Amino acid sequence: MATVRKSSITWSNWAENQNFEGAAIEAATEESVQALVRSHARSGSGVRVAGSGHSFTPIVAPRTSLLKLTGPCGVISVDVEKGQAQIWAHTALHQIGPALWERGLSIRNQGDTDAQTIAGAAATGTKGSGARLGSISSAVVDLALVDGTGTLRTIDARTGIASDDRTGADLRAGRVGLGLLGIVTRLGLQVEASYGLAEHNSAETLNDVLDNAESELSQVRHYSLFWCPSSETSVRFGLPPTPADRCWVKRLETVPADHAWVAATSGVSGQPGSRIGRSYLVYPDWADNQPFIELEYMVPGNRWKEAFLSIRELMRSSYPEELSPVQVRWQAQDDSFLSAQYLRDTVSLSVVGDRDGDYDQFLRAVHEALMPFSPRPHWGKVHYFDATQVKHAFPALDQFKTVRERYDPTGVFLNSHLQGLLTIDDPRES
């Protein structure tokens, strides 16, 4: 069986705002990934790997070759006692849920779509919402990756550890690695005993939301909301009917896996907004039919109201024609160097622009409105940060860069987008 296939392609991401024309390589085994990284490093060319292409930024684009992992995917093994699962890196989230469920386990937290690969989702810090829940990357306990010399390495909490007993620097760099440390082939995820979710969603007034969000947050597993500037917003974005200047509030409460409706063969029952079912079937609730362009910034948890109100004011005064909802979600802090939750609890605020319209001006205005609140960008969503702002927003950037240099000494995984943003010199030019 051939383990490497080469061709020439035009690749586009999901939103079709990022395109790459050039060499495409499919690799089916870890050995073939090692061989092609070695050959790219030797020739001074570059390779990057694509997941499901659900990022909006030029974060996938390689200098030379775009790699797609093929070969076996799915859950490799589980350790029920430790609550951990080993998963092939290019497995899509929607494949992981049912495979874990069969083994009595569930992912701790998910976002509102499940099309991403587990490696791609972790690499950019993809997250859902919940005051006590971290991002998908924060649940990564180990990684197997092919580094820039073509060596297959395993990183766990003890790798790169200094004198104390905290999680080692290499895992803290590798969890949100932006594809810069290597090609991840497998990863270990902290999961938990399988659980169901019951939705209790409703349209609420803004004042009620501002008064009650904090207390509600602590009572449910997942709490998030969409503020709708217009009554047309819910129609356009597939939300249940929500009047102008009100919020569609989403609450997910944990229910036991053996609850009759959760355990039923279909796995989920009820109408959208009041469903009850297996966690992996209830988290994703977004209709994947109308491509858009999204910006999402994470602000310190205690500043979310001011930050949210500044976007609302901007939209009402300067962009009354924009229909975008403002989605508000909560995340717990972690210690990954490039995580938007690095050592701080966050609230994420996101807006979308019309992919086929002039979204740039609106999203840039939202960026300006949020900058006074010390935001951090989502690496996979459109943002307007420059290198100085990135350095300021991510205080552990230099620690990340030190680890990156060890894993990719010749810069085989660099691309111009990330080199510019993270201020990484090109070793081939020195």
Ligand SMILES: Cc1cc2nc3c(=O)[nH]c(=O)nc-3n(C[C@H](O)[C@H](O)[C@H](O)COP(=O)(O)OP(=O)(O)OC[C@H]3O[C@@H](n4cnc5c(N)ncnc54)[C@H](O)[C@@H]3O)c2cc1C
């Ligand atoms: C419709 C939609 C809904 C979304 N919902 C959410 C949400 O609810 N929450 C949220 O936080 N984000 C969300 N996102 C953003 C999305 O989760 C991230 O951009 C994520 O990184 C996409 O995963 P992917 O598999 O498509 O990876 P890609 O976009 O293909 O790649 C992302 C990065 O991961 C790297 N990568 C991929 N595979 C590997 C590997 N094997 N080894 C090393 N590096 C690798 C790539 O090189 C690239 O740098 C959404 C995006 C869309 C389009």
